[in-house]
Amino acid sequence: MSKQEFKIAVFEGDGIGPEIMTPTVEVLKRLTSDSTAFSLTFETLPAGALWHEKTGECLPPDSVAAAKVCDAILLSAMGLPHIRKADGTEMVPQIDLRIELDLFAGVRPVFTFENGPQILSDPRAANLDFVLVRESTEGLFAHKDEGVVVDNEYATEQLRITRKVSEQLFDFSFRLAQSRAKLLDRPSKLMCVDKANVFRSFWFFREIFEQRAKNFPDIETSAMYVDAAAMKMVQSPWELDVMVTENMFGDILSDLGAGLMGSLGLAPSADIGLDHAVFQPCHGSAPDIAGQGLANPMAMILSAAMMLEWLGETNQCEEASNAGLKLRNAATKAAATPEGRGRDLGGTAGTESIAQSVLDAL
Ligand code: ATP
Numbered sequence: 001m002s003k004q005e006f007k008i009a010v011f012e013g014d015g016i017g018p019e020i021m022t023p024t025v026e027v028l029k030r031l032t033s034d035s036t037a038f039s040l041t042f043e044t045l046p047a048g049a050l051w052h053e054k055t056g057e058c059l060p061p062d063s064v065a066a067a068k069v070c071d072a073i074l075l076s077a078m079g080l081p082h083i084r085k086a087d088g089t090e091m092v093p094q095i096d097l098r099i100e101l102d103l104f105a106g107v108r109p110v111f112t113f114e115n116g117p118q119i120l121s122d123p124r125a126a127n128l129d130f131v132l133v134r135e136s137t138e139g140l141f142a143h144k145d146e147g148v149v150v151d152n153e154y155a156t157e158q159l160r161i162t163r164k165v166s167e168q169l170f171d172f173s174f175r176l177a178q179s180r181a182k183l184l185d186r187p188s189k190l191m192c193v194d195k196a197n198v199f200r201s202f203w204f205f206r207e208i209f210e211q212r213a214k215n216f217p218d219i220e221t222s223a224m225y226v227d228a229a230a231m232k233m234v235q236s237p238w239e240l241d242v243m244v245t246e247n248m249f250g251d252i253l254s255d256l257g258a259g260l261m262g263s264l265g266l267a268p269s270a271d272i273g274l275d276h277a278v279f280q281p282c283h284g285s286a287p288d289i290a291g292q293g294l295a296n297p298m299a300m301i302l303s304a305a306m307m308l309e310w311l312g313e314t315n316q317c318e319e320a321s322n323a324g325l326k327l328r329n330a331a332t333k334a335a336a337t338p339e340g341r342g343r344d345l346g347g348t349a350g351t352e353s354i355a356q357s358v359l360d361a362l
Contacts, residue, residue: 004038004317008307009070011063011093014048015285016295017076023355024074024300028308031327031362037319038311043070049083049091049285059093064100071315072307073097073278076300077285087145094280095144098136103271103278104165105172106134106250107306110237110257110267115336117262117345120237125260130240131180132257133173134250136271138165141247161201161246166208172272173244174216180242181218190216192223193245193253205246230256258282263344265296266335268303270310277314279307293350296342301331301358330361337361 010025012018025042032040045063052058067073075097079090097103112118112128119125142160149155173190181188192209194202206223213221224232226249233240233256245253258267264283271278281299289295305327312321334340340357341347349357 003036004315004320006038006040006071006311006315006320007069008040008042009067009073010042010044011047011067011073011075011078012044013076013078013285014050014080015077015287015290017048017078017285019290019293019295019351020281020297020300021074021076023297023351024304027301027327027355027358027362028304030359031323035319035323038317047093047097048078049080052091053083058091059096059100064097067097068101068276072311073276074300074304074307075278075280077281077283079285080287082287089145092144094278095141097278098271099141101273101276101278102137103273103276104135104137104169105272106136106247106254107176107270107272108132108134108250108254108257108267108282109269109306110260111332112261113332113336116332117266119260119262120234122238124236124238128237128260129184130237131176131242132250132254133169133176133242133244134254135165135169135245135247136250137247138162139247139249141251159199159201159246159248161205163204163208166205167212168274169244170209170212171215173242174212174219177219177242178216187218187220189220189222189241191229191240191243192221193226193229193243193249194223195226195249196223197225202246209244226253229253233257233260254282263296263342264299265342265344266298266302268299268306270303270306272310277307277310279303279310293352294343295351296344297351297355298331298335298340298342298358301355302328305331326362327358331358334358334361 012021143158147157177188177190196202196206258264267282308324334357
């Protein structure tokens with residue numbers, strides 16, 4: 001069979017973005033250089049708050065067009081607090097890209113690993129392994145640029161839940177639960193997280209969830225209000241498997257998930273649609289530590305591992321999936337060593353040392 005070539009769009013971003021992207025691309029090159037089944041090429045594209053400062057454009061249409069023809073998109077952190085839009089909000093090209101590419105499924109894995117950080121003292125929290133799926137194109141973010149303050153007396157925002165996107169989101173989440181059942185060789189569960197007791201929109205969301213569940217009788221389902229789900233994530237997260245929720249709730253709960261992992265610097269993510277996918281760390285551009293060599297590149301490297309697994313699955317390229325798994329294992333192994341433990345995890349290692357420890361583990 002001929003070698004598969006995957007072209008990767010790279011957005012280096014702002015703040016610590018370029019510092020964590022450079023070692024990630026280096027790790028990917030080293031990991032895949034000997035593969036006979038597939039190869040990766042990289043195209044760096046401009047976007048972000050600094051780019052806006054230089055050119056007046058935050059997410060240039062040419063960058064979006066070039067990214068669309070790539071097989072996958074690697075995106076580092078974007079946005080800077082001192083560069084803002086006229087209405088006072090920050091530049092968020094990563095959110096605009098999710099909407100532009102219809103990336104409705106934000107996949108946020110939460111896991112702990114041997115000798116890694118353990119935030120909860122209960123021994124059952126030593127091997128956490130669940131996934132939060134955050135709808136990433138609508139919900140409270142659907143009208144994010146249209147909020148209004150009226151007469152300086154009150155402010156309103158709108159939330160939108162559509163049948164089409166909710167059906168796609170739930171079907172994706174059920175299939176994810178099915179693939180986890182197969183991979184982990186055990187039954188799988190999916191929980192809908194909402195606020196259906198108070199808001200009509202969330203009751204609609206819940207109804208669609210229950211309708212789609214009928215097509216996946218092999219997956220056990222449940223539903224929980226978001227406040228109770230937040231408490232469950234702290235009190236008994238080992239009982240969770242796959243959770244699916246609206247955009248804003250997912251934004252908040254995914255940082256809670258990162259907290260359970262020990263640091264935002266460890267938490268990877270993928271934003272997946274029907275035609276495109278973006279892989280980026282859960283954290284922001286961390287301007288407080290930018291330029292000092294302190295940023296932990298693990299979340300970016302683990303996001304790259306998710307990209308390889310996704311490329312493998314969507315292109316029937318087993319070697320790419322295996323490379324993703326190998327990279328994830330190397331990264332978690334490295335994160336358990338002093339050379340791989342960043343300051344955000346109570347260690348002393350800087351970006352370079354952490355990246356080298358991943359290469360050593362590979
Ligand atoms: P956003 O809203 O864009 O997600 P944020 O305001 O939540 O961003 P972050 O940029 O994610 O903020 O940073 C939050 C804190 O976590 C900061 O103190 C930052 O230094 C730290 N942090 C974030 N990412 C990393 C990383 N990769 N390595 C080390 N520390 C990090």
